[in-house]
Amino acid sequence: MIPVTAPDTQADQPLADRMCILTRQVRDEADLLRFVRSPDGVAVPDVNRKLPGRGVWLSLSRAGLLEAMRKKLFSRGFAAETAVPTDLPELVARLLREQAVALLSLARKAGDAVSGFGKVEEMLVAGRAGLVLHAREAAPDGCRKLDRLAGPGTARSQFFEMRELDLAFGRPNVVHAAVAKGALSGKLSAAVRRNEMYEGLTAVAPEDPKRKDD
Incomplete structure (x- = not known):
């Protein structure tokens, strides 16, 4: 598994700092998951951070979500009895993955994404690639050959399965893909990083001790 290696590109609007209900640490929204309480009192994940209420x-962590569920922290956080579906960790994982696949599909429709070893190689040699994606099933030798062409500003990941890359490109057997440098590449890199953080495949930056809640 190759974690995303390039830093996130800033979002269109600056993200605020929020406090995790489990660790009580203050972090950037990019490193957190937001949940809202539905009208019928159920915790609902808001991966796009846009739902009202x-x-x-x-913290962006499957293990942390399980711990928060065990400690019944959602009811405390909402100051009201809140039901938590037992499959919430799996739902969050699915929504995060779907978000990233949708961004890759958008990049493909915009003409910013290519698939296939030859086209990815061509984009890398030209220095245009901002993000390279290898399917989880990709052969190590092929990944190494392409990764050797990646410059220091090119992110790489082997998080997604071939079926997800197939879905994004609308064709079968997508093993390698690349997205050109630019806004979409930055947003997709951030989305992939959020997936990897949630599954514990990349570390969360330590909190700023000056801003830690006592």
């Missing part, structure tokens, strides 16, 4: 925030 009061939100509670949790």
Whole structure:
């Protein structure tokens, strides 16, 4: 597994700092998950951070979500009895993955993404690639050959399965893909990083001790 290696590109609007209901640490929204409480009192994940209503925030971690569920922290965070579906960790994982696949599909429709070893190689040699994606099933030798062409500003990941890359490109057997440098590449890199953080495949930056809540 190759974690995303390039830093996130800033979002269109600056992200605020929020406090995790589990760790009580203050972090950037990019490193957190937002949840809202539905009208019928159920915790609902808001991966796009756009749903109306009061939100509670949790560190971007499947293990942390399970711990928050065990400690019944959603009811405390919302100051009201809140039901939590037992499959919430799987739902969050699915939504995060779908978000990233949708961004890759958007990049493909915009003409910013290519697939296939030859086209990815061509984009890398030209220095245009901002993000390279290898399917989880990709052969190590092929990944190494392409990664050797990647410059220091090119992110790489082997997080997604071939079926997800197939879905994004609308064709079968997509093993390698690349997205050109630019806004979409930055947003997709950030989305992939959020997936990897959630699954514990890349570390969360330590909190700023000056801003830690006591």
